[in-house]
Amino acid sequence: MSTPTHPHAVDPAHHLRELEGLRALAALAVLLTHVGFLSGATGRDVLPGFLARLDLGVAVFFVLSGFLLYLPHARHVAGGPPPAPLRTYAVRRAARLLPAWVLVLGGTIVLVPESRRAGVGPWLANLLQLQSLRLDWDLPGLAQLWSLSTEVLFYLALPVLALLVGRTASGRGPRAHLAALAGLTLGALAFRVLFAVGALPSGWSWNRSLPATLDWFVGGMVLAVVVADRRLTGPVTAVVRAAPWHLYGLAACVFWLLTTRTAGPYDLTPPDGWAADVKHIGYGLVAVLVVAPSVLGASTVVSRVLRSRVLTFLGTISYGIFLWHLPLMFWVRQMLGLDIFEWGFWSTTVLTFVASVVLASLSWFVVEGPVQAWARRVTASRPPGTEHHGADEGEGEHRRDDVAVAGERVRPRPEG
DSSP states (O other): OOOOOSTTOOOHHHHHHHHHHHHHHHHHHHHHHHHHHHHTOTTTSSSHHHHHTGGGHHHHHHHHHHHHHHHHHHHHHTTOOOOOOHHHHHHHHHHHHHHHHHHHHHHHHHHOGGGGGSOHHHHHHHHTTOGGGOGGGOOTTOGGGHHHHHHHHHHHHHHHHHHHHHHHHTTSOHHHHHHHHHHHHHHHHHHHHHHHTTOSOTTSOGGGSHHHHHHHHHHHHHHHHHHHOHHHHHHHHHHHHHOHHHHHHHHHHHHHHHTSGGGOOSSSSOOOTHHHHHHHHHHHHHHHHHHHHHHTTOOSHHHHHHTSHHHHHHHHTHHHHHHHHHHHHHHHHHHTTOOTTOSOHHHHHHHHHHHHHHHHHHIIIIIIHHHHHHHHHHHOSSSTTOOOOTTTTOTTGGGGSOEEETTEEEOOOOOO
């Protein structure tokens, strides 16, 4: 592996392991918030606001996706090579998402009897990845898949968004690039305003759709611009690495505010008015603040924890944990004889976590990993070891690609 010489370059292996660690924590946060709701602990036990707001893990997933998938486009706008061909992008995205997703759909039929009575509409919507658009399209045991639907819509929209941003900002410097992304953010906020004032057709869950959550993805895209453009990399990384705890501290303060009723009720009642805006904007801000130090190469105690073997492994299988935890949670509580909103927080947490890790590990080693390796082989445009795809393939396969960290392109050590 070549040695980075740029003063703001960092060890890429550390960088990638930290993102895996963040992904693991995001998946665990989503698991805990669902245990809190199903066990009735949210709103009843100590720190109810903490449990209620751990669905913030979804915002972390979206920020990570925005960063990893937009990074090759950001490099191209900054004068670098073009991103991977559209066919490569599509094949690798499909290989990343489809195998585990199909498995969990089949598993839910077995684990959650209520899902068998859901009807044709919800099943068809989930098969087409449209379930985020209506609440009644959520399948029993798979309500968390609304965010997967939104992710898929982002994957489909990204090539078009990148093309539009590139045409607006290419050759005009980082300010124009950031301004174009700010335009996307303003568009998302305007869409949420239209939803809030009732200007959109009723009966649809517009607040979960891509237009309403695009600003979370844009937060990651902004970080990609900072990493890709040397004119931003130097000054920004110098500040972040000198005082990374300021970012973590600010994230903690914002999260504390979110755990109050300022961000809405603690039960499943949707927040309205200002509370909905506080919650949405706060989630996006916290997600960007906790991802930024890792992306920009800051070294702290948090960095070492995120790079630990346990968290990096859990990050590798985090997609499976995210998919399987809720149907397994329903099954666990049924086996324990616990009705919805009854007690059993800790027993549900431990049993669901262990079962999720087991199934997610099997899914990764037997199905997901081999399928992704096959996708890399069939889309490789050069002999193994010389392909040059960047980190555009995101969650999972990005570990084998060239990675630009804080403005310096280096090749990570091959796995194994």
